[in-house]
Amino acid sequence: MALRVVSVLKRRLGGPGQKLLRSGNLLSATQHRWEKMPSSVGFPVTSRRSFSKTALIVDVDHNLGIATMKMNNPPVNSLSLELLTNFVIDLEKLENEKRCRGLIITSASPKIFSAGLDITEMYGKSSAHYAEFWKAVQELWLKLYMSNMVVIAAINGSSPAGGCLISLAGDYRIMADNPKYTIGLNETLLGIVAPFWFKDTLVNTIGNRASEHALQLGLLFSPTDALRVGIVDQVVPEDKVQDTALNVMSRWLSIPDHARQLTKTMMRKPTVDRLLKQREADIKNFVSFISRDSIQKSLHMYMKHLKERKE
Numbered sequence: 001m002a003l004r005v006v007s008v009l010k011r012r013l014g015g016p017g018q019k020l021l022r023s024g025n026l027l028s029a030t031q032h033r034w035e036k037m038p039s040s041v042g043f044p045v046t047s048r049r050s051f052s053k054t055a056l057i058v059d060v061d062h063n064l065g066i067a068t069m070k071m072n073n074p075p076v077n078s079l080s081l082e083l084l085t086n087f088v089i090d091l092e093k094l095e096n097e098k099r100c101r102g103l104i105i106t107s108a109s110p111k112i113f114s115a116g117l118d119i120t121e122m123y124g125k126s127s128a129h130y131a132e133f134w135k136a137v138q139e140l141w142l143k144l145y146m147s148n149m150v151v152i153a154a155i156n157g158s159s160p161a162g163g164c165l166i167s168l169a170g171d172y173r174i175m176a177d178n179p180k181y182t183i184g185l186n187e188t189l190l191g192i193v194a195p196f197w198f199k200d201t202l203v204n205t206i207g208n209r210a211s212e213h214a215l216q217l218g219l220l221f222s223p224t225d226a227l228r229v230g231i232v233d234q235v236v237p238e239d240k241v242q243d244t245a246l247n248v249m250s251r252w253l254s255i256p257d258h259a260r261q262l263t264k265t266m267m268r269k270p271t272v273d274r275l276l277k278q279r280e281a282d283i284k285n286f287v288s289f290i291s292r293d294s295i296q297k298s299l300h301m302y303m304k305h306l307k308e309r310k311e
């Protein structure tokens with residue numbers, strides 16, 4: 001598999017990649033760039049490395065310059081404070097590793113990409129806890145949305161609310177073609193409201209009218225409908241999600257990093273700045289909203305409904 005992707009990379013690389021091809025060198029231009037780097041900057045050039053923390057498995061292929069992050073928080077990959085914190089730490093690590101240019105985010109649990117924010121972090125806790133939790137949610141979005149890496153979401157299961165936000169924060173989304181899986185910002189179904197930066201991320205992806213419709217109704221889209229509205233970029237058979245993510249990555253990595261990164265920043269910075277300007281106010285707003293009796297009751301009822309659904 002890795003060899004096939006390297007050859008796709010070579011095919012698609014212009015300039016230095018073509019030179020490498022002509023010279024018969026089997027390394028991609030990406031690898032060429034790494035080889036010129038002193039080994040002290042990080043990992044050996046031809047190695048793979050895996051590290052896993054609670055709720056997250058990260059595998060870095062240094063030959064391809066691609067990391068794969070698998071959320072691993074059974075049963076449904078809910079985004080607990082711990083998962084959010086580890087996610088941010090590992091993202092920073094990868095971001096600082098110059099040889100890592102692409103990140104694929106996926107799930108280690110079959111059928112669920114992520115059930116979104118861990119609802120149990122949002123009820124029956126102290127204001128200080130809500131504030132800490134919300135800060136971690138903000139931090140993850142800020143880091144992911146402005147990542148220097150190419151970020152591809154390989155959505156191999158359902159992806160409601162916060163799970164959908166993680167996918168939307170990437171550069172490209174590939175979803176498994178299984179009508180049982182859904183994706184969307186369904187917050188209104190829980191009686192809560194997606195904050196403005198969730199909304200902005202959706203608007204930047206699918207436009208204002210479709211977002212208004214999706215957000216008010218808390219729509220959860222099937223893969224086919226998600227593709228139609230533009231929440232995802234590609235729908236592929238379930239067993240092809242990872243391979244497709246690698247192939248798409250090769251196309252994105254064939255663009256010079258600096259040009260792609262500056263373009264990404266130009267497109268996304270105004271959205272990020274909106275949150276940065278009012279980060280503390282957004283935390284206060286979340287804490288006061290989530291602490292309301294009516295909201296606590298809604299969340300409690302929703303969790304009850306999830307449990308009863310099983311019985």
Ligand SMILES: CCC/C=C/C(=O)SCCNC(=O)CCNC(=O)[C@H](O)C(C)(C)COP(=O)([O-])OP(=O)([O-])OC[C@H]1O[C@@H](n2cnc3c(N)ncnc32)[C@H](O)[C@@H]1OP(=O)([O-])[O-]
Nearest residue numbers: 075076078115116117118119120158160161162193306307
């Ligand atoms: C302003 C704030 C913005 C908010 C953003 C959000 O993301 S809000 C989040 C919006 N998210 C949603 O609306 C998604 C809600 N979840 C679902 O729709 C489904 O769980 C599923 C489709 C993800 C998986 O279906 P499935 O049939 O494969 O699995 P299952 O349903 O049997 O669940 C297994 C266990 O996990 C539990 N649990 C589930 N989700 C959460 C959670 N988020 N958290 C915590 N726990 C959760 C569930 O209670 C059950 O526990 P039990 O009884 O074993 O102790």
